[in-house]
Amino acid sequence: MTRDDLKSEIAAWLRAAGIDEAALEARHILAAASSEAEARDMAQRRAAREPLSLILGNQPFWTLDLRVTPDVLTPRADTETLVEWALSHLADGGRVVDLGTGSGAILLAILSERPNASGVGIDSSAAALQVAEENARRNNLADRCDFRAGNWADGLPGNAFDLAVSNPPYIASAVLETLDPEVTDHEPYLALDGGADGLDCYRLLVPQLFRILRPGGHAAVEIGYDQAEAVNALFAAAGFADVALSRDLAGNPRVISGQKTETQSR
Ligand SMILES: C[S@@+](CC[C@H](N)C(=O)[O-])C[C@H]1O[C@@H](n2cnc3c(N)ncnc32)[C@H](O)[C@@H]1O
Structure with missing residues (x-):
């Protein structure tokens, strides 16, 4: 599976779970994951409505990168x-x-x-x-x-x-x-x-x-x-x-x- 295919699959998965910014969030997940398995694991947590910030462990605020x-x-x-x-x-x-x-x-x-x-x-x-x-x-x-x-x-x-x-x-x-x-x-x-x-x-x-x-x-x-x-x-x-x-x-x-x-x- 190509990276783009995986991104589309994850975006569709998130969209089906009711997440508004599914494509954007899929991109963040792909950028943070170091393997397909990790990306799928993160997407599964997100589809279960865990906040993206907690899955990634950080959140931008103002000009800072904060751990959450x-x-x-x-x-x-x-x-x-x-x-x-x-x-x-x-x-x-x-x-x-x-x-x-x-x-x-x-x-x-x-x-x-x-x-x-x-x-x-x-x-x-x-x-x-x-x-x-x-x-x-x-x-x-x-x-x-x-x-x-x-x-x-x-x-x-x-x-x-x-x-x-x-x-x-x-x-x-x-x-x-x-x-x-x-x-x-x-x-x-x-x-x-x-x-x-x-x-x-x-x-x-x-x-x-x-x-x-x-x-x-x-x-x-x-x-x-x-x-x-x-x-x-x-x-x-x-x-x-x-x-x-x-x-x-x-x-x-x-x-x-x-x-x-x-x-x-x-
Ligand atoms: C809405 S959060 C704000 C967190 C952060 N300042 C922000 O804006 O993202 C409110 C914070 O108040 C803290 N808090 C609640 N009761 C408190 C108290 N009695 N004394 C001091 N902090 C308290 C909570 O632990 C929480 O971290």
Whole structure:
């Protein structure tokens, strides 16, 4: 069988399994496999709806190549909206914190663009932090970031960071059960579940973001498409000024941000 024949066969197989980008994914599988048997094995896993990122073991994000495992959320292209926002609010040399860092995607993308900045990534999952540390080494950023176990910002000093970002779990528990098998069967529940209305983590996080920022610093969080109003209200209630919404490339609400003004410190 030629390589092209195998690629067509795998694409047809994936298409029949309900995978939208079957031809593209077949190409990725062929590029990663070192033998026909391995390609068939990968295709079989994909047809059973295991995410391609977990089969390949990596995922592009921003300009980085990140390792992903079942212990971390596969970073999404939508999250690049938060990175873009962060880069427009961080001078080089600044100090950044990423709460719920997972694979380290957001913090590492920011640091990759600001060679004199440094940062801390917090996660409650020790297994996720190991992946983040590996990603820092893989992208030559390990000397400028520190990954630590923690419950959001508990134990972090107040008035300490120029920029604070988070992409917390924000899917309502009932909705979670209705998502594609790639998500429900393969991504960590801890990375997804935002409680009954999806907003539990924001309620805890947003006041903490305010506390750890230095006066003049900025914070932003990723949100679900229908959460802008509620998260905007949480930012305003926490004391943030200039609370604003940014949209992703598809035009959906994606990031809520705000500033702790120079006169504020708590
Ligand atoms: C939606 S994922 C985001 C991962 C990564 N930042 C990204 O954007 O791809 C949320 C992350 O928050 C972490 N998390 C959940 N509860 C947490 C808590 N109480 N304290 C710190 N991190 C938590 C999860 O382990 C997960 O890695």
